[in-house]
Amino acid sequence: MAIARKIQCFLDQGSWIRQMFEQGAELKAKYGAENVFDFSLGNPNLEPPIRFKEVLIDVAKAEGPGNHAYMPNTGYPAVREAVADYVSTEQGVTVTSEDIIMTCGAAGALNVILKAILDPGDEVITPAPFFVEYGFYVDNHGGVLKKVPTRSDFTLDLKAIQTAITPKTKAILINSPNNPSGQIYSEEGLKELGALLETEGRRIKRTIYLISDEPYRKITFDGTRVPALFSCYPESMIATSYSKDLSIPGERIGFLAVSPGATYKKELLAAMAFANRTLGYVNAPALMQRVIQHLQG
Template sequence: MAISSKMKIFAEKSSWIRKMFEQGGKMKAEFGAENVFDFSLGNPDAPPPAQFDQVLAKIAADNGPGTHSYMPNGGHLWVREAVAGQMAKEQGVKVVASDMLLSCGAAGGINVIMKSLLNPGDEVIFLAPYFVEYDFYVDNHGGKSRVVQTDENFNPDMAAIREAISEKTKAIIINSPNNPTGQIYSKEILAELGLLLTEMGEKFGSTIYLISDEPYRKITYDGIEVPSIFAAYSNSIIVSSYSKDLSLPGERIGYVAVHPGISEKAELVSAMTLANRILGFVNAPALMQRVIAELQGISVDNERYARRREAFCQILTEAGFDFVPPKGAFYIFPKSPIEDDVAFCAILQEEKILAVPGRGFGAPGYIRLAFCVPDETIAGSAAAFKRAYQKALKA
């Protein structure tokens, strides 16, 4: 066999998101893109803020000595200082450049964290539904995944988390605003989680790290703000990117920041900086580092996502779906009208709707719908959703 047995298995169970996206491409070629309602991929379609174009043009015109050279593996110091200043405002805790590094997106950042923290067999807890790639990131570095289900509103189930923690637990990854549910964990929930991790760390004589994956932090609705992770727990790490709030997913620029009071901070930051290099990233893209340094506090206009959320929620409600309205991000996670979410996605495809089965996120019985799509795609899908729902009930 040309490829490893592990990669063969991974390929067979790889992301349902990509599978459905590729199926959508085939359907669009067959029926015409305007006749297919593709809600499979969370690819932000809001244009980057106007300031981005201005800054990019200015920086691209600067071709002075060393502009495109290697740099410290953690990123340019002055860029980290700019990002740290913004983080301090968001977190309510003083963050400085030495508390962080720049990464190749949030995905690169999580791999850097896993490489730095995990010994073979260490366990990392995820809260389902969760972004499926977490499984692969943990496996990349010899760890083991432990999946814990959330409650009926997709909030952390503290009793279930307590039960899952053991002497092998190294970290728990949370994602708020959440992909795929749009849930945002409250300040009170985060404080309770912080107390639980402190208690369990003392019980097992270990440090349990809270890793918060926050690429959707600035995409929220109804005036809701994302609470500070750093205020809730000192052994916390934030990883994020500019993929969603600046609509730059293809530019692969993000960051990792540790709580200023985290255990063995200097050693941890040093390990992550080394991991950034030896994982092959070397450093985050130089051009994008310089760009984001001038765009701190800037984000896309959420109004288009808010408008689509309202329209989509109305369509799904009228069709009969049961769902928790999202507080952030750009996904809705309705219950499937039948137990088999894959079978229901097949019924949706008959109506030319592309959705992702909930089992792809560790939560069978649901479907994920991304509403970062044109308004006409959402509006045009209303009758098709009604037909699919009724067809499922009769199946």
């Protein structure tokens, strides 16, 4: 076989995606592109704000030594400081620049986190429905994705999660606001989940991390608030991007944040910085980092 058997299997499983795109093209040809709505890739239907474009031009024109040189694998210190200030306000706890790593989008952040924490055979539990790439991300780093159901309203089913926990469980991966259901997990539900993970972690004698994938955090309506994760469970981390709120998914810019209360925070961040480098990302895009420094918040 010319390519790895596992990759061939993944390609075969993904054939329905190609069929969906082909069907979409047929529908656009038949009814007109303006009458067919594409919900597949999550591309925002709005252009980036004018302010983004203005800052981008200014940053591109800026003169200075080292603007296009290597940087710390974790990102520019000034950018991480700006992000940390924002996350501190959002989470209601003091987050420093040392707790932040700039990444190639939320996907890059998740792969960095998983590379840093997973040993072969470790299990990651995720509530369904979930973003379809999670299985590939976990497999990338030798892990096993375990799917658990949610309740009929797509809220967390703690009994299902508890039943799925084994001595191999390393993390729970949630997505809130959820893609595709739109559900926002409540503060009460997250605190109950945190208490469960603390209890189960003691039982299996290992830390169970809570990873929250939050690229849709700012896409809320009617005054709805997305709860602060770090106050719900100390052994938690956030992966997010600017793809949705700034309408720049192609720019691949995001960050990860580790809770300041995490027991092994220093070790986690060192491992994640190493993973960001050795996975081949090296660092998040320099130009976009400098833009984010001016727009953050």
